[in-house]
Amino acid sequence: MVVENTLILPDTDAGVHHASELLRSGHLVALPTETVYGLAGDARNDAAVAAIYEAKGRPSFNPLIVHLPSVEAAHRYVVWNEMAEALAHAFWPGPMTLVLPLKEGHGLSPLVTAGLETVAIRLPAHDLARKVLTVSECPLAAPSANPSGKISPTTAGHVMAGLNGRIAAILDGGPCPVGVESTIIGVYDGTPRLLRPGGLSMEDAEGALGRPLAGAGAGITAPGQLVSHYAPGAKVRLNATTREGDELLLGFGEMDCDLNLSETGDVTEAATNLFPALHTLDALAPHGIAVAPIPNHGLGLAINDRLNRAAAPRD
Ligand code: TXA
Ligand code: MG
Known part of the structure; x- marks a missing residue:
């Protein structure tokens, strides 16, 4: 999807409403979260999700994280369990993503999960992201808002430099306070697994669970954990x-x-x-x-x- 000019939207109610309208009508908007800027689209809309992969140049086998406003919203899409409850209670909203089994009749685009039977979900803590999730009433698929393989964006300027003309708008919330992506924890098979270290420390996650996190396990990983990534030119x-x-x-x-x-x-x-x-x-x-x-x-x-x-x- 080629867009002539990527709009920069201000950190105001008008900015939040404009971003929400664009998302509801299937456009892509980069949003600040406490970790990094996310490139958001309606997770139920196949065309919007396909446009996310296209704008980033991201391989379609690499599934996306779905951002939600509340644990109640999460129950609509995933089969919940006690480990998820303990982690969500301790750390949501915040820089943690949980991978859980998809629920039947979930209504998410199959492109979001790249055909897996699990889905990654997160409740972000950033005020602007939370407002857009509430106002738009869309579950938002959002990878980091950078071209695939490049350095992740923590300011609207970084997003603009990488994606100008490829997305409808950027909601400018200033610099992201945590600065690295969420910690991804798999809780889909009875063993809690650290799939990607991130903005929640492993020590804190293990403390809340009362048990150690296993590694990803053979053949099970966050498929996006390609070896070369976050790469500067030098x-x-x-x-x-x-x-x-x-x-x-x-x-x-x-x-x-x-x-x-x-x-x-x-x-x-x-x-x-x-x-x-x-x-x-x-x-x-x-x-x-x-x-x-x-x-x-x-x-x-x-x-x-x-x-x-x-x-x-x-x-
Ligand atoms: O902080 C963050 O997590 C940011 C903000 C925007 O929320 N998002 C982010 O998304 O880092 P992305 O797409 O850059 O990284 C998502 C990671 C990928 O490595 C992907 O493979 C993994 O999550 N993932 C998504 N769904 C998964 C699933 N069902 N099972 C295992 N890994 C999954
Ligand atoms: Mg990324």
Whole structure:
């Protein structure tokens, strides 16, 4: 779908209503969530969902997350269970996505789930996203609002740079406070599984469940976890403490570097700064980006997941 001009809508009631009208009539709108900007479309509308894949250049085997306003709304689409209840009670609305079995007669476009018998759902905490979910009365399929494989967007400017002319509008809610995508937890087969680390720490999720999270398991994964992803134009080198050649150095903690994710060594602050820093460095078109080691606790796990993909060999 080619759109002449992508509108920037303001963070006002008028902006929310305009975004909701566009979504109800099958158009695509990028919305702020607390994690990253999502590229939203009506999850019941085949044409809208197909347009999401097209606008992102996303392979159609990679299913989307459905955003909902309430747990009651979730009951319409999924078969609920006790693990989902414990996690939803502790962390929704918030940066967590649950993968659950689809309920019969759910009414979602089959393109959303890429033919799987499970669906990923999330209640976002961001005020604007919640308002649009309420006003539009649409379940909203929304992947991150970036071209497939590129750095995720945490500002309206990032979305514009990647998708201008490919989507109807962007609702501008300023920078996203969490900065990395939601943690995806599979609760569809009796064993809670961490499918993607993200904005909710694994430690917190395990605390609420009272048991450890299993890995994705053989053959079961978030299909979107392609190895090369979040990729800036430059080659990325990890666990660096100094620059090599004319690399730019992205630091963590007290050190001499070009840009610092967190001078105080705080992994939550570093998560918020990660994608903006990669966008900033990428815009300078360096020969290489070197990144300091990041501890693997708390949101450090999500940061290292994204950095490992950014550094992976490209096809
Ligand atoms: O924070 C977020 O999660 C953001 C905001 C916009 O909500 N969304 C996001 O969507 O990161 P996306 O499409 O970039 O990543 C969704 C991930 C993909 O890796 C996809 O494969 C996985 O969710 N996924 C979706 N449905 C699934 C399912 N039924 N089973 C396993 N993984 C699934
Ligand atoms: Mg994404």
